[in-house]
Amino acid sequence: MSTAKQTVTDLLSRAGIVVNGRRPVDLQVHRERFYDRVLAEGILGFGESYMDGDWDCEALDDLITQVLRANLAERVRPLKMFWPVLRAKISNQQRKSKALRVGEQHYDIGNDLYERMLDRRMTYTCAYWKNATTLDEAQEAKLDLVCRKIGLQPGMKVLDIGCGWGSFAGYAAERYGVSVVGVTISKEQLRLARERYGHLDVEFRFQDYREVDETFDHVVSLGMFEHVGPKNHHTFMRVVDRCLSDDGLFLLHTIGTNLSRIVSDAWTDKYIFPGGVAPSALQITRAAEGLFTIKDWHNFGGDYDRTLLAWYANFERHRGELTDYDERFYRMWRFFLLTAAGGFRSHRNHLWQIVFAKPAGRVAYDSVR
Incomplete structure (x- = not known):
């Protein structure tokens, strides 16, 4: 098992989610690149990989509920996530021109x-x-x-x-x-x-x-x-x-x-x-x-x-x-x-x-x- 796969699998287990498990709340992975995308881009990679069909979940709302309750997003903080914060600090992203x-x-x-x-x-x-x-x-x-x-x-x-x-x-x-x-x-x-x-x-x-x-x-x-x-x-x-x-x-x-x-x-x-x-x-x-x-x-x-x-x-x-x-x-x-x-x-x-x-x-x- 790759390091990325092991890391993401372990993180999901903290929320009670089993990768490729049998319950509606369990996440089904179709492409192995899913793991690297999540670790590299956090929630952006998680969402985009879903849009691209890398994974599915029958009870997606329940999956997200458990992920949020377990604070998993706080445990995956790639460097790319810090640029939007810095940009928001130095500029007004909701000014009239935008x-x-x-x-x-x-x-x-x-x-x-x-x-x-x-x-x-x-x-x-x-x-x-x-x-x-x-x-x-x-x-x-x-x-x-x-x-x-x-x-x-x-x-x-x-x-x-x-x-x-x-x-x-x-x-x-x-x-x-x-x-x-x-x-x-x-x-x-x-x-x-x-x-x-x-x-x-x-x-x-x-x-x-x-x-x-x-x-x-x-x-x-x-x-x-x-x-x-x-x-x-x-x-x-x-x-x-x-x-x-x-x-x-x-x-x-x-x-x-x-x-x-x-x-x-x-x-x-x-x-x-x-x-x-x-x-x-x-x-x-x-x-x-x-x-x-x-x-x-x-x-x-x-x-x-x-x-x-x-x-x-x-x-x-x-x-x-x-x-x-x-x-x-x-x-x-x-x-x-x-x-x-x-x-x-x-x-x-x-x-x-x-x-x-x-x-x-x-x-x-x-x-x-």
């Missing part, structure tokens, strides 16, 4: 994919499953939860930073009679949002959040803060402060992590969310310090595990209709969805809804669940 990357690479890859994978409103953020049994119900429950948390009333004007395909704007305008301005850096999201909700009192713009400068009764941002980047967290909060009325509320819906980081893992950065970095609680509170008080902090990260599995089930069910995507893309997307589910199941990642208010604004706030 902000469009994630729109072009991820959100613009094809509305046909997202229409088949997501709920009927195309809500690409964590659903709320407390009293729901289907993805459609759970996503509407989440949208309604947001509306109730900020106390929407007819005639109010709301800013939606990172509006996606317009699910929140459409829901809030339909059910609560409010006016919504949504901003996105995805041309495909913008096109479809306007098609779907153009008949309502909503306005969708292709606009960087840093350019918004007008006053709103409330501000929401659902699943966009992960793209802001640590160097821009305080800038983001200053923009919200500039746009929020004195008595308004700001609801931030974001993936959160246990540790403060300035870069995401190399595979996710390269293939899924370029420049994306999920924040820690410390990074969020530091960014908001001096601008906002925290009225409520709600963690329902377990619901993201279930949401991701629902998206994956839809993706699998409609795979035959997605003829514009090759086998390597399919494996990439499967790796993305199921490893993300493992991230929440292992409690490495969380889903936070945080309600902020200005210090001089409202004092009382009743938490909504």
Whole structure:
């Protein structure tokens, strides 16, 4: 047995994973180069070797859950991993000139994919499953939860930073009679949002959040803060402060992590969310310090595990209709969805809804669940 094979096999055994074992969670190796790629490139080599068919796993989400719980990624730290960290320290990887990357690479890859994978409103953020049994119900429950948390009333004007395909704007305008301005850096999201909700009192713009400068009764941002980047967290909060009325509320819906980081893992950065970095609680509170008080902090990260599995089930069910995507893309997307589910199941990642208010604004706030 080669040294690389022995090392990787021993590492996986720490997580209870047997190479070429018989259980669904066990990893099946098809090409021996897998071992060298993992040791040379860490998570990037692990993910790329899966995309290339070097290995398989029936229960990929369970495999990732066990790997994360065993902290195996901390035991494989090739030198290549240090360059992205250094680059993030010396430059702003989410500055305006680079902000469009994630729109072009991820959100613009094809509305046909997202229409088949997501709920009927195309809500690409964590659903709320407390009293729901289907993805459609759970996503509407989440949208309604947001509306109730900020106390929407007819005639109010709301800013939606990172509006996606317009699910929140459409829901809030339909059910609560409010006016919504949504901003996105995805041309495909913008096109479809306007098609779907153009008949309502909503306005969708292709606009960087840093350019918004007008006053709103409330501000929401659902699943966009992960793209802001640590160097821009305080800038983001200053923009919200500039746009929020004195008595308004700001609801931030974001993936959160246990540790403060300035870069995401190399595979996710390269293939899924370029420049994306999920924040820690410390990074969020530091960014908001001096601008906002925290009225409520709600963690329902377990619901993201279930949401991701629902998206994956839809993706699998409609795979035959997605003829514009090759086998390597399919494996990439499967790796993305199921490893993300493992991230929440292992409690490495969380889903936070945080309600902020200005210090001089409202004092009382009743938490909504």
